[in-house]
Amino acid sequence: MRLANLSFRYARRAPWVLHDVRLDLPPGTVAEVTGRNGAGKSTLLRLLAGTTRPTRGTIADRPPIVGYAPEIFPVGQPFTVIAYLSHMAAVRGVPASAVTPWAERLGMTTFLDVPLGDLSKGSAHKVGLAQALLAPPGLLIMDEPFSGLDAETRAELPRIIEEVAAAGGIVVVSDHQSGLADRPGLTRLAVEHNTVRLLSPGEALAPDPHIGASEAPAADDVFAESTPLSSDTDAPGERAGPRLSPDPTDRAETVVSGKTVIEVLVDGDEAEAVTQKLRADGYDAHIRGERL
Numbered sequence: 001m002r003l004a005n006l007s008f009r010y011a012r013r014a015p016w017v018l019h020d021v022r023l024d025l026p027p028g029t030v031a032e033v034t035g036r037n038g039a040g041k042s043t044l045l046r047l048l049a050g051t052t053r054p055t056r057g058t059i060a061d062r063p064p065i066v067g068y069a070p071e072i073f074p075v076g077q078p079f080t081v082i083a084y085l086s087h088m089a090a091v092r093g094v095p096a097s098a099v100t101p102w103a104e105r106l107g108m109t110t111f112l113d114v115p116l117g118d119l120s121k122g123s124a125h126k127v128g129l130a131q132a133l134l135a136p137p138g139l140l141i142m143d144e145p146f147s148g149l150d151a152e153t154r155a156e157l158p159r160i161i162e163e164v165a166a167a168g169g170i171v172v173v174s175d176h177q178s179g180l181a182d183r184p185g186l187t188r189l190a191v192e193h194n195t196v197r198l199l200s201p202g203e204a205l206a207p208d209p210h211i212g213a214s215e216a217p218a219a220d221d222v223f224a225e226s227t228p229l230s231s232d233t234d235a236p237g238e239r240a241g242p243r244l245s246p247d248p249t250d251r252a253e254t255v256v257s258g259k260t261v262i263e264v265l266v267d268g269d270e271a272e273a274v275t276q277k278l279r280a281d282g283y284d285a286h287i288r289g290e291r292l
């Protein structure tokens with residue numbers, strides 16, 4: 001699948017969200033799309049899936065069967081889970097029996113008879129994943145698939161991705177949580193500055209120009225920029241969720257191989273969320289457990 005000179009904006013005089021994107025995705029590719037909030041990741045995924053048409057440019061050789069799991073699965077439909085998935089199976093030309101194995105793998109068997117509108121966020125998310133997988137996809141696009149999943153399903157997802165790729169499918173995943181970070185051969189794509197860039201292994205996103213740092217950001221900037229951890233709103237101070245401690249005694253700074261290393265002390269419960277947020281902001285963040 002090839003993207004040539006692909007550009008997109010939401011309205012005629014609106015700014016370009018993506019401009020002149022060129023990208024080759026050969027069969028068997030597993031790609032993780034990263035980028036800051038609002039960079040254009042979901043837009044890119046919708047363009048890849050074909051649910052949004054490019055303003056300019058072309059997408060060639062898109063595999064015929066596309067599975068697309070959006071970030072937020074729309075639950076405003078008057079179906080139970082099983083009725084909805086059976087209907088989707090018929091639409092995709094596969095028998096209704098195709099639903100059962102996915103319901104089992106994704107931990108959905110207990111809520112198959114629940115109306116879509118009554119589902120929890122995580123359960124609705126699973127329905128979104130299941131409908132994308134019902135017919136074996138040649139192109140599987142998942143927007144933040146790890147978000148809100150229970151541990152068992154989180155562990156199952158990389159196996160599902162491998163199966164699709166092993167069958168020659170292309171998998172593109174937008175992922176703030178770096179759920180595939182350890183996968184050998186992972187293609188990492190950064191959406192930044194209105195285009196898409198291939199990241200080399202270990203390479204982080206370019207520093208956020210809003211931070212104002214030329215190379216490594218200063219420690220104070222890390223705290224200033226990393227404090228809000230919810231991605232729901234852009235207004236600092238209104239965000240919910242865990243926060244980095246602003247207490248300067250809770251951090252230590254050293255320089256290793258020319259890079260500034262900043263240690264941040266957080267509660268164990270918050271470590272995962274803090275790490276994910278820092279990664280989303282372009283920092284090479286790792287958890288180091290320590291009992292105090």
Ligand SMILES: Nc1ncnc2c1ncn2[C@@H]1O[C@H](COP(=O)(O)OP(=O)(O)OP(=O)(O)O)[C@@H](O)[C@H]1O
Binds near residue numbers: 010017038041042231
């Ligand atoms: N339907 C829409 N109409 C107009 N502008 C939109 C629409 N959807 C997204 N945008 C804008 O396009 C830009 C890219 O949005 P997009 O949702 O693709 O970013 P993202 O990288 O997926 O963000 P996030 O990480 O917060 O999910 C943003 O400036 C956003 O405000």
